[in-house]
Amino acid sequence: MSLPDRFDSASEPQLYERWVEADCFKADAARSTRTGGDRDPFTIVIPPPNVTAILHLGHALDNVTQDVLIRWARMRGQETLWMPGTDHAGIATQNVVEKIIAGEGKTRFDVGRDAFVKRTEAFVEETGGTILKQLRAIGASADWSRTAYTFSPELSRAVREAFARLYEKGLIYRGHRVIHWCPRCHTSLSDEEAEFQEEDGALYHIRYRLSALGSQTRAESLVVATTRPETMLGDVAVAVNPKDPRYAALVGTTVVLPILDLEIPIIADDYADPAFGTGVVKITPAHDANDFEVGKRHALPMPVVIDADGNMNAGATTEYTRVPDFVRGKSAVAARDLIKRRLKEIGALEKTESKRHSVRHCYRCDTVVEPRLSDQWFVKMAPLAKPALDGLRAGAMRILPQRWEAVYINWLEGIRDWNISRQLWWGHRIPVWYCKDCDPPYDVHVSRTDLTKCPHCAGPVRQDEDVLDTWFSSWLWPLSTLGWPDDTRDMKAFYPTDVLVSGPDIIFFWVARMVMAGYFFTGRSPYHTVLLHGIARDGQGRKMSKSLGNGVDPMEVVRLFGADAMRWTLVSGMGLGADITLDPDDLKKTFATGRNFVTKLWNIARFLLEKAGTAPVKRVADIPAAKLQRVDEWILWRLDVAIAECDAALGPLHPVTPLSTTDQKQWKPDERLSGMRLNDLAETARRFVWNELADWYLEAIKGRLAAGGEDAEVARAVLVHAFDGALRLLHPIVPFVTEAVWQQLPSHSAGTFLATAPWPAANPTSRTKRADEFELIREVVSALRQIRAEYAVPPGSNIDAIAVGGDGVFREEAGMVERLSRSSLKVASAAPTGAAAHAVLAGGVSLVVPLAGLVDIDKECARLTGELASVEKQLQGLEGRLSNEKFTSKAPPDVVAGERAKLAEWTTRRQQLRDKVQTLCGG
């Protein structure tokens, strides 16, 4: 039996198919302990990618992280569900289709609503879901039989139910106020969707002439500062602070709005900050959220001067008189220049100064958003935020890295109502019908089913034209994908879910809102752990993005090196929550780590199959301890160390301490920060399989395997066991190569998969005296190799080395030393020689290598002396601490005991070093 030279990554899809055919990824609600089954559930819902998206590195990073956790949980014997699906992505998808239509010289309005929606459906049908296929290619072990879609009939039902319940509880209302409006997308946006960007702008100081000429002693004009002079056409007042003595006398009088020559009042309002500029602020209620509030307080008119396209016009229902001909129809940006020029001409422009300020942009198309007065549906958020805050504080949920908890808390504490109306066509139509014939309060009807006539007067009804914010369906995702609002088996078996993996950029959009929805609709947090990872950056540290074209294409990486190589590189290179930098210009170098590692695993398997064969092996547990060699005990011990460290890296699957306030569990403070360190898992497993199993164990048993007989059987059994254990630890990260190799092991039984094989358990007692002895042997061998390399002892010639240790402890291992160094190293005699000796000492066994003529004694002495000094220093510290009353009385007893033990250990070490220095340096 032999394998090809390299793992063929082109075989990954076939492996994937076999998992799917064997239903390895399918979750069974009946097996969940919550429905009377015998396995604890473990659930992750995927952050649904946009249905038309194609896989980029950010997705890869996010989904590989989830897959590692999912595969780990599955091996831990959990009833594991990874819920896959896509998001209809209202605004994003609509934009894509609009762009296509634009290529035909048309707008969506030319096409018409019904035809446009049909067209978008067809587009999604045709191009959608590509990303799900790509997720398979990177090994994502999701339960595809449950694939969900936010716009499916089932999930749409959940959306309506959620809307109706919130409305019935008074948490959804229609609001008339200034919202963020994207003139390009032609829709309103939530606060979160209108992102700030720093820009260079200007602050224009405009002089408003006082019309109250009665008070002759005052200056006859006021100066207001604005970054948006074009909005002055919509000014209805200027405001000063009521406490500002400079203007107290002017309150109640009027100023003349330049250009329009309209008289507008001077009002007093706390909103005006005396310390800012001149302390006078112009009030444009229709085009500024703050001004709108002021306008409401003072019952001011709210003339609209900028239309839905962002041009200088009023809405159809408003008078045009405020927009003069010279700017009418011009864009706001163009109007700014024209207004500026006109103000200058009439001497009303006092001055212009440059100013850096933040301007809101549409998060989907980057257009500058326009504050706009309109009617929208809002969700009242404060009542929803409360339980989400309490839940985090009670430990029902944790966020890793923990620093994001402050961000989450800060946002929820200052939460504002959520505008959920979008003036789009692609999305869930708002389930509200209006009846013209009824009098209020019967004019608005929220319904779970489509209405064709008014439930009160049976007259004709008209459905709200708007659709819901995409995130209004997303925030229900952990519920809706499991069948909510019905009390389904999946809901019972898998809700609440366990971990949510995402990027910190959507904490507000999605993560926190899902928690709010979870508490509101079910009384429970939808998950107990939020794991936030970093973002992918290019070689220059720039965020990878489509627009910059600086991204690494994961599918290209898969094609070149295989999914495992990519997964390994990502997982091992990513600290908890840290960004990862990958150079898109040198994929070979960037992914060398993963590619090399996969090949190494493959080659260990080749060795095993060629040298140890495929004949059945004994279970290690059935081998009498006396038959084990030192190195066997050593590698078994090292395996247990690796398992324990991997377990520590991943932490607990879920919290176990009951939380009295709900039926959920809570994280205890000490476990709250533990686990989820996937890079530690990778590093620990790599060290074991490469630096211990391959570098030492494999080399050590070559002779034994070749010799055959009973001892060869022992070595075979231990080798298979140790490698099997390593493959289990590694499988969550590199599922393909480990599965391929694992199925070739002599211990494999037909029809079983590593994907569903049990996670190994560490035996805490496997460290033996003989295992420790092998540690010493490693040290000795390393020392000899060092000498050989440093002094260029030719491979063919001998080093006269002497083993000391009384009972010939090293005799059998000496042969191994010879093999390991691949030279003719000989153990010559059993007595130490001369003062010129380099000693490796430990545990009462020592080996002395005479170095006459080889070692630079001075150099070695300097090294030893330095080491001694540092040991002395450490001892001094320990002694100081232990003689400190405060420490010994206040520190926990086990800590003190630990320090005492350390002191003893270090004292011994100091003595050994002193002896060495004495011997070697003669003083």
Add this chain to the structure above:
RNA sequence: GGGCGAAUAGCUCAGUUGGUUAGAGCGCCUGCCUUACACGCAGGAAGUCGGGGGUUCGAGUCCCUCUUCGCCCACCA
């Protein structure tokens, strides 16, 4: 205006509650095509842990401060 993060070997990054001589991968140097692997093996060089101050027996780790870069939040007229 407020807050957060980053700065550790040539490069990309680990470094959990302070504690042995600060680690890994890639790159580099030396020697090896040794029958699993040159995508490899053995050995090696390379770090004032951003600067300064402080706490401590002991600081990459804790405190203060400064510098540079990045991110988030805010009614930045």
